[in-house]
Amino acid sequence: MNPVAIGNSQEHQRLRLNWPDGREQLLGHAELRRQCPCSQCRAFRLRGSTPMVDARVRVVAVNGQGYGVQLVFSDGHERGIYPWEYLAQMAASA
Template identity: 35%
Template structure:
């Protein structure tokens, strides 16, 4: 099957925790991951966010309070996550989800570093930028 390596772990259960805004992935081998909606949203595999080549990615910002409204299965290899900001074009394959779970800390740190480096904010959606706002010096 395209898009799946033989050893890609397929989650035995996927649960949406709306209150804590987390997606829970459980695997038969006992692994489980809790992924924030925000994390899943900023790492969307959709073409519009990823661009069509390296360096064309659009950094997704201001997604701290995004919700996932529902999960739709796509064949037997992926799920589509429908987000409250209207974003629904990302197809999350099993290997991507497992990767996001396994490398959560590095990936999230890299995202925070990028946001810092570009002077952006997790609370302000720069794709619809408004003037003013806080300067973000919270300690």
């Protein structure tokens, strides 16, 4: 299921997803960076490590990829593509 709208607030450091069922989910930029699904970040978490992410990190670009979005962060990280299902699961567990 794809969101019907996406918003990115630099000021509040939140990504907003509006889902077809009317739910609105807010995901913090720092948490999105910590949960990056790229292979490098995933391997780091599988080793039991928690990525150190500066609380001031921001999402500076949101690039649609059809099945999800690529998020570009202010720390230069841009490898992760976040599938819609992954974001929905993150939002549900927040």
